Amino acid sequence: MSAFTWRISDLLFENHLLRERIAALESGERFTRMQEEHCQEISFLDRLVKSLKSKLAEAHAETVNVRKKWIQTCDDVRHECDLELKRMQTQVRRAEKAAEEARQQRDEAKQAMREAFAESYRLRTELDAEKEKNQALAAQLHRDYTNSSKPSSMSPNHKTIHNGREKTGKKPGGQKGHPHHGRTKQTATCKVNISPYHAFLNPILFRPTGKVITKQMISAQLTVIVTEYSTPEYLDLLTGHTIHAHFPQGVVDDVNYDASVKALAYLLNNECNVSVNKTQSFLREISGGKLDLSAGMICNLARQFSQKTTAERQEIFDKHLNAPILHADFSFARKMGKQTAVIITATNDSVLYQAREKKGHEGVAGSPLEKFNNILVSDHEAALICHGSRRQECMSHIRRHDQSSIELEPNLTWSLSLLEWIKKSIHHWKGYIPDDPSWPRKSEQLISELRQILRKAREEYEYEPPSEYFQDGYNLYKRMEEDFDSYVLFLRDPSVPPTNNLAERHARRYKRKAHQVMSFRGEMGDAYYCDGLTIIESLKARDVNLFEGIQERFAIPFPKQI
Secondary structure (H helix, E strand, C coil): CCHHHHHHHHHHHHHHHHHHHHHHHCCCCHHHHHHHHHHHHHHHHHHHHHHHHHHHHHHHHHHHHHHHHHHHHHHHHHHHHHHHHHHHHHHHHHHHHHHHHHHHHHHHHHHHHHHHHHHHHHHHHHHHHHHHHHHHHHHHHCCCCCCCCCCHHHCCCCCCCCCCCCCCCCCCCCCCCCCCCCCCCCCCCCCCCCCHHHHHHHHCCCCCCCCCCCCCCCCCCCCCCCCCCCEEEEEECCCEEEECCCCCCCCCCCCCCCHHHHHHHHHHHHCCCCCCCHHHHHHHHHHCCCCCHHHHHHHHHHHHHHHHHHHHHHHHHHHCCCCCCCEEEEEECCCCCEEEEEEEEECEEEEEEECCCHHHHHHHHCCCHHHCCEEEECCCCCCCCCCCCECCCCCCHHHHHHHHHHCCCCCHHHHHHHHHHHHHHHHHHHHHCCCHHHHHHHHHHHHHHHHHHHHHHHHHHHHCCCEEEEEHHHHHHHHHHHHHHHCCHHHHHHCCCCCCCHHHHHHHHHHHHHHHHHHHCCCCHHHHHHHHHHHHHHHHHCCCCHHHHHHHHCCCCCCCCC
16 A cells, blocks of 8 residues: 555544544533533642642741741851850950960060070080180190190100101111220329239230230219418518518418319309209318318309309300391299299300390390391290391291190191191201202292191181180281291291200200299399309300319409409
8 A cells, every 4th residue: 555545544534533523512512521521620620729728828837837947046046156156255265365375475485495595505605615714724734845835854754755866777776887986095093904814824725916905994083282372471660560472363361262163163053053052062072071162152153253254245245146047035933032034045156144034025125136137036925026137936836836726626627737847847947958959949839838728727717716715726827827937937048947946945954943943042143143154055055165164264353343
């Protein structure tokens, strides 16, 4: 069947349905049924409306009830919020009060901490200061010959002082090939011949070699030679006075002592530092009671020797004034319970001691240094450094200050470098060979090395400032930096010694006497001793027989003005 046929069938069926509906409407049955259905539907809708109205009323009532409850709930919540707010405000006020109290406590705690920190800082500062002070005091207690001018003899328990010479590896004593240096034989005053044993006379067994072996036994004794002068006495009938011939010069008292006795007693007391009483008893005992000098005479020898050597000391003064290189130093003693000083100037062949009441510029006044205008070798004494046209600082003093810095400033390295530099420089100076072109080059290298050491010192002291109680190392660095040429003159001029040991060795002679007498007890005691020490040390420097030299000077007549 075709599509068209199907379409015709559908239309015919719809047409049938429409005719039946029209017939139903025309007969009224359909309308009745529709009316009944409509009535039923209206009834259903009325019931539905009534039900909905009832539900709406219930919903409205419920809404009103809910609104009331919600309002009540909101009021309750608001009330609870108000209560909670009040409670929170109370808590906030309490918290703020607690916070304020906490802030006050915090501020008080901070202030207490600040005060505690300040007190702690003060205590730490005081502790550090006390540590530094104790360290400085301990260093002063441990001053010895290595880090101060104190001689090794003043440290009875010091460690072994090692020989500074280079080791050769040879055994000590005489070496093979060296000439024998035996004891000096003297002219025999008594000869004793020892006969050979009888067995040696047998020509079959023994034959003489022609050599005679001699050995000496030397004895010593003090011989007192007494020369007695006598002359007859006459009475002058015109005047009634007694007269006699003149005795030789120096023969004044009944018993007189010549220059040899005076020289012996003087050297025992002033050179050997034997006390007056022991000098008196020693001479009496060694001479069998014949030399019984009084204590007053022994004490007076220093004054006599000073008076008789005035001109010679003036010659030494003039010589030092014009010396090309002069060494100078101060030393101390006590006189009549007060401290006194002595200024010492020295050359290779002469020494001049001058007693002074004080050191410093007052001590320099009247000494050769006052008008000296050549090279001066000394330590960094304020009164000495302003004299001389050029100066050389004593490297021994520098080494002592540097050693002290090494001990008290262990964190610094420049002082160790300086100590090594001093050793190398002095060794270089001792090895000087004239006309050696390498010597000045090496000297300039050492000078440049010293500049680097001082730059390192500046950096280290800027990073770590010196202690309040120990500034020797810092002061040494500043002096070397400000007056650099005075520390390297010996490297540029090999005739200049690097140390002031010449004057310091002579200063020890004065200190030994000062320790022996403890305190000079006369107004001129130290001056007389210095005058005599000038001649004694000058004679020793010129390698002159000391006893003969002193005896010769005691034989000089007193000056006419005395």
